[in-house]
Amino acid sequence: MNKKLAFYILKRVLLAFLTIIIVITVTFFAVQLIPGGPFTSEKAVSPETLARLEKMYGLDKPIFIQYINYLGHALIFDFGYSIKSRGAVTVGSIIADRMQYSAAIGLIAAFIAIIIGVALGSLAAYKHNTTTDRVIMVLSTASVAMPSFIISTILLYLFCNVWQILPANGFDWRGYILPTFTLSLYPMAYITRLTRSSTLDVLGSDYIRTAYAKGSSFSRVLYKHSLRNSLTPVITYAGPMIAFIVTGSLVVEKIYGIPGIGREFVASITNRDYPEVMGLTIFLTYLVVIMVLVSDILYKVVNPRVELE
C-alpha cells in the first residue's frame, strides 16, 4: 500500500513538472504575441534608444534563443530582473515581498473559512430544517452570490469612512481585518454548503444508524464516524481554494491598498514586463500544482477507500 502511494506521488510530481514546462512554454510565447512591449509608452522613445534598451535586456536575440536561455534559468528559479524597474529589482525579490502580504492574508482567510465553514455546515446539518439551518443557508447563499468588490466597498465605506475605526490600507494587523474577512467570505459560504450537504448524506447512511444502534454516543458518532466522511469533499475543495486565495485577489488588494501578488501580476502584464510575467506565472503554477497534489494525497489519507491510479 505504501509503495503504491509512493509510486502515485512520484507519478504526480513528474506530471506536475511537465505541467510547469508546458506553462512556461505557452506563457513565454503568448506574452511575446501581445502587441506592445516593455518600452511602449505614450511618448515614444526613439528607434535608437529602443534598440539599445532591447539589447540591454536581451530582447534583440532570436525568440528561440531567448526561450532556451529563459528555460534554463527558470528551472533553477532564476527569474531575472524586472524590466519595468529598469533592472533595479529581481523578479524573485518582488515575488518574495508581495507574497508575504498575499500569503498572510490568504492563509488567515483560508483558515477562517475552513474552521467556520465546517462548523456552520455541520451545525446546519444537525439542525436540519430548523430556523438555525435556514438562517445559515440564507447567509451563505448571500455570501456566495455577492461579489467581493461590493462587499469590500461596503465594508470600507462603513469601517473606514463612516465610523473610522479601521485604516483603509492593509498594513498593520488592524488593516488585515477587513481584507481577510472579505476574502474568507466566499470560500466560507461554499464550505458551509458543502459540509452541510455531505453531512446530511452521511447522517442518512446505514453505518451511522448501526453506530447509534450499537450504543455510540452522539459525540462519538459525530467525530468518529460522520465528520471524517463528510469532510472528503471539503478537502478536495480546500487545496485549490487555498492556492487560489493565497495567490492574491486583484479586487481585494486594490480596494484595500494591499501590496499583494494579485495586482502585481495584472500590472506586470499591462507593463509587458516579460520576466515578471513569466516569474509570477511559474511561481503561481508551482503553488497551484503543489496544493492540488497535497489535497489529493490528503483525500486518500482521510478516505482509504479511494483507489489510487
Added chain:
Amino acid sequence: MKFKRLPKVLVLVSVGAISACSGSLPSRTAHKDEAIYSATIDGVKRDNLTWANAYDAVIAKTKATSGAERNEYLHQAEDILMSTGAIAPIYYYTDIFMKSADMDGFYSSPLGYKFFHRATVGSSTDYTVCVGPKGDSYDPAKNSAVDGAIVISHVFEGLYRWAKPASGDIAADLEPAQATGFEKVAVGSEGHVKYTFTLRSDAKYSDGSALKPSDFANSWARAASGKLGADYGYMFDCVVGYEATAADEDKYLPLSGVTADDNAGTLEVELISDVPYFLELTAFPTYAPVKLANVQKADGSEDDAWWLDPAKYIGNGPLKVTSIDNKEGGKIEFAPNANYWDNANTKVTKLTFALTDDDNNQLTNYNSGAYKFIDSVPNEQIDSLKASKPNEFKINGQLGTYYVIFNVNDNTLNKKLANESQYVTFRKALSLLIDRNYVCKNIGKAGQEPANTFVGKGIMENNDGVLSEWTTRSGVNRDGSGYFKVGENDYEANCAEAVEMLKSLGFKYNEKKGSFSDIPTIKYLYNTSSGHKAIAEYLQAAFKPYGIKLKLESQEWATFLNTRKDGNYSIARNGWLADYNDACSFLDMWTTNSGNNDAQFGR
C-alpha cells in the same frame, strides 16, 4: 519588429491575433502624402509641397532661428498641422487634486510637479500625501513620470528652480538655485549661444560632500548617453555634442558643449540655438546632479538599484529620503537635508509619500484624514466633491491637450473621396460636429476648457521681450481666434457649416431628416478607461443624427499605443502633455520620422 523573429507558425498566429483585435489593416492608398501643403520659408511662400518639404522644413527653421522669427515659424507649423484636419483638439487638460484646507505653503510647477517641503498642515510639519503609485525609477536620468519627478524634485535641485509664487498654487518664474546666476553670449555664426553658470560656492550633497560643476557635467553626460538609453535623453538635444553622446553606447561621453571649471566654480553650456526654454530645462529632473560614485558599482557598471537605497540615493535638494518601500501600498519617507543651502524656507520636519494607484483608496484615506493631499480623484466623484469640499477640490491648468486624431492613410472612405484634399474637408467637418463645451461640462467635469488649437493653453511665447500666451496669438491671423470657433453659441453654426462641407463632397443629404445616407461606418479607437469611453460614446451620439456612424473599439493600453503608432486605425483618441513650456514641445512630434507622428503625416 519583434514578430519577424518568430517562427512561421507563430507569425501566422500573431498576425491573426492582431487583425482580430484591430480589424482589417487599412492598405496604403493613393492619397498618401499628396503634395498639397504650403509653407513660407525665408519670406518665400511655396505651395503644393509634400509633408517633409513643408512641415519638416518649417520645424527645421525653428531650430535655426530665435525670438519672434522662431515663434512665427512655430505658429506656421501649427497652421500646417491644423490645415490637415487630422488633429481635432477637444479640450485643454487640467490638473485636479484634493488639498487639505489648512495646508499652507504648497505650490506646483506648470508641469504639475508638486512641492511640499515648504508646506505645513495647520501646525503640523509631519504629514502624509499621495501623489501616485510606486515609481518605475527615481533615478533622475531614467524617470519619465510626473509622480517620479515630484519625488526627484524634493531630493535634487538643478541650476535653477521654480520659485514659490507670491499668490496662487502655480509657479510662473524660475529663480537661481544651485547656480547664483548666469551670463549668456552668442557664439560663432551658426546661431549658437553659450550660458556660463556660476555655482554656489557652498553647494553640497545631503551627505555633506561638496557639489562641483563637474558633477553637473558628468550627470548630464550620463543622462544623455546612449549607454544609459534613458527615455528623456533627448532633453539634451539642444546642447552641442548631444548627437555624439547619444550615439556612444560604451561610455558616458562628455557633452562637447559642456565645460566645467571646478576651480572657478563655473559651468559653460553651449547650445545649438537660443532656445527660450533652456533655463527651464535646468530645473527639469533629467538635469539634476547625481553623485556618480553612487550610481555605479565598484567596477564602473551602472548600479540599477541605487535609488532604492537611502544611503546611496543622495541628492542636493531640500529633502533627503530616509526610507523607501517602493511598492503598491508602500511609502517613501523624507526628512530635511541639513546641508541644503536654503533651509530657512523648508518647513516640513518629516514628509511621507504614500504609494498607491487606486484613486478610490486615496480618496478614502483623504476623507479619513490619513492623507492631506491626493493627486487624483475618481471621475465619478468629481461632482460631489466639488459641491461638498469646494475649498479642498482644486483645479489647476496643465500644459496639455486632449484630442481626436485621424490617420491620414486611412482608406475607409476611398470609394467616396477622391483625394487628400477631400479627406481634409471631411475630417474638418467631423471636427465641427463636436460640441466641446458639452464634453468639458458633462464628461470632463474638471474645469477643462474647449480647445481650438493643438498647442496647449498656458504655453508662453516671448516676442522680443513681450511675453504672451500662445493661445492669444493662435490661428492663421495670429489674433487668438484659433482654428475654428468654440464659443458656447457657435456650435449650431459649426454644425451647419459641417453639413455644407459634407454636401460639397457629394454625400447624399436628406433635407427632411437632416442626415446623410451614404457615409460609410468609421471606426473609433480608444484605450479602455471609463473617461475615454464616455467621450467615444458622446462622439458616436453627436455624429449619429447626421448619418455618420462610428463603430467604437477599445483596446488595452499598450496594445492601443502600438496600434495607434503603427497607423492601424481610422480615428483614435489621443492626448499630449508638454515636457517644457514651449510650443515646440507640441510641434516637433509631427515631423515625418518622429516616433509620435501617430497621424502618419508624410508616410
